[in-house]
Amino acid sequence: MYQIETLKAISTRTSIRRFLNKEIPLEVIRNIVEAGTLAPSGGNRQPWRFIVVTDKSKMKKFDPYYNQKCIKDAPAIIVACVNPHDTWEKYDEDDNCYILDTAAAIQNMLLSIHAQGLGGVWVVSFSKQAVRKELDIPLHWDIVSIVPFGYYDGINNKTPRRDISEVAFLNDLNNPICNN
Ligand SMILES: Cc1cc2nc3c(=O)[nH]c(=O)nc-3n(C[C@H](O)[C@H](O)[C@H](O)COP(=O)(O)O)c2cc1C
16 A cells, blocks of 8 residues: 655655545545554653544634635545643653654654655644534643645645755764765
């Protein structure tokens, strides 16, 4: 089922915001969320919860502010939530592992979406209040992000990246890691 290998998937993935009106088989959806569950998590607590929404009447309420096409027209949307009570507490300045855990799961799911020939986009601009209400999400859960996804026309334009020497270093900040 998986069509491309990991490094190729990482380097060719781009955010896809326009989708074809084509149904996504349940097996594909299952593969995507399974990739999410395979992400690492602090203390292996796996505090994430994923709700896959295909019901258009619910989806259209998710974005009352911006009316983004990628939310309105998506055949499916993953709502990535987390139960903070499930988190690993590492007893330090910042014990909020649960957002990190869920972010790792989201990236895994984006790669699985891409590897199976679909496209998706990580989205934070939506109404958490509306999503919570539509999906009956408990008040103590955090809604981290949503991921609209679906089949697309296959055109994906690479977005620019900073040069690696600007962001990666060897041993200290005086030694940028260069491309050559
Ligand atoms: C935490 C996070 C939040 C994002 N929120 C949005 C969003 O609300 N709407 C949107 O269209 N794209 C959103 N994106 C997608 C970014 O715009 C995109 O990843 C970035 O421009 C790089 O492009 P690429 O994904 O094609 O490599 C988000 C990405 C991340 C990681």
